[in-house]
Amino acid sequence: MSQDQFRPVYHPAGHDNELRTAMQDLRTGRWLSMRNLLHSTSNWGMWTQRTQVLAAVAAGSDAVQAWRSEEPASLAAIVMQCRVSVERALRAHREDHQRTQELWHEAWDACRIAAHQAPDDPVPWVCLLALAQLDEKQRLEEHRQVPPGPMLFSGPWGLLAEAHKRDPFNREAYHRMLQFVYARKSGGHLSEAVNFVQWAASAAPTGSALLVLPLYVRVERYRRDNGHERALDLHWVTDDATREAVLALEAWFDRVDPAQSSLLDLNHLAHALWGAGRFIEAARVFRALGPYYTAPPWLYRSQSPNDAALAEDVYLRARTRCLTAARDAGL
Structure with missing residues (x-):
């Protein structure tokens, strides 16, 4: 297929x-494939990713409840019930639904329950971290704990520690923590997000997806500054921006199987390298x-950040530019 004919596809499963x-089976109410897959x-990394994607599909049906009825002792089913319940609460919160509080408690x-029944599993703790962003004023004590280092904020550090203990540097756990930073009513400043991702990435080992975290905050800063309106292309070519992109490439991308990596991480890395002129x-x-x-992140580079078609156009132009540069270099 020529580059002119190429059209990208979005699918949460990606290469999986x-x-x-x-x-596909889950969308028709069948849960056996989900059970067998899990x-x-x-x-734990793949387990976390797969349960998250499956929950987004299962939240609109009673498939997981049917699975639990058939196999009440299944730990996978118990964890998936936890996942689905959290997904429903988060959706209700985004939609300002009147049942948000009730769904949050459920x-x-x-x-x-899942944390008790599956004590070695990081997902219940990741899910509790996801729910923490609903507590925007940090009323619950577990959401305002003393941070583990200077320049960090009070927050659900105990929940993060529990997830980390079970799966060190769990990708979703740290992304959920970043979302908590953005949601805080008393803070949410980008400086807090910057401090957090620098702290997380500095401790992450080679091959960890946390090395991509700084790229997310750079995109968020661009979005908040309405960069597409201000011609802030220099935002992407600073020494810091280039250094972050190259580090993620060399210490993460070059050390992992991209086919088993997050599509969002890969897109953020491609975007950062393109923006830095590293075609x-x-x-x-x-x-x-x-x-x-x-x-994301391509939609934030368009003149209409809510238009998915324009995001695709930005992606295609960036992809063509970079592949052309590689071909011209004989690579």
């Missing part, structure tokens, strides 16, 4: 074909993405 099959998932109970390096990431893409 088994997950895609389970999602029973065959052998590492989700909190489901998380605690040949970015081409490697675009090739690893294959046919897949995500609207």
Whole structure:
């Protein structure tokens, strides 16, 4: 297929074909593929990612409840019930639904049950971190604990520690913590987010997806500054921006299997390298993405950040520019 004919595809499963099959079955109310997939998932990183994607599909049905009725002792089903309950509470919060408080309490109970029944699983703690962003004023004591280092904010550090203890540097756990920073009523300043991601990335080992976290905050700053209206292209070519992009490339992308990596992480890395003018390096990431893409962060570079079609256009122009540069260089 020529570059002119190429059209990117968004699918939450990305390169995970088994997950895609389970999602298709789940949309028709069938849960056996989901159960079999989760029973065959052998590492916490993939387990966290798959349960999150499946919950987004299952939240609109009673498939997980049906699974629990058939197999009440299944730990995977108990954890998925926790996931689905949290997904429903978060959706209600975004929609300002009148049942938000009720769904929040139901989700909190489901998380605690899952944490008790599956004590080695990081997902219940990741889910509690996700719920923490609903407590915008930090009324609950577990959401305003003393931080582990200077320049950090009070927050749900105990929940993060529990997730980290079970799966060190769990990608979703740290992203949920970043979302909590953005949601805080008493703070939410980008300086807090910057301090957090620098703290997290500085401790992360080679190959950790947390090395991509600084790229997310850089995009968020651009979004808040309405960069697409102010011609802030220099935002992406500063020494700090370039250093963050190259570090994520060399210490993360080059050390992992991109096919098992988050599509969002890959898109943020391709975007950062393109923005920094590192077209040949970015081409490697675009090739690893294959046919897949995500609207963020590309939508924030368009003149209408809510228009998915414009986000796709920005992505296509960036991809073409980078692949052309690589081809011209004989790579």
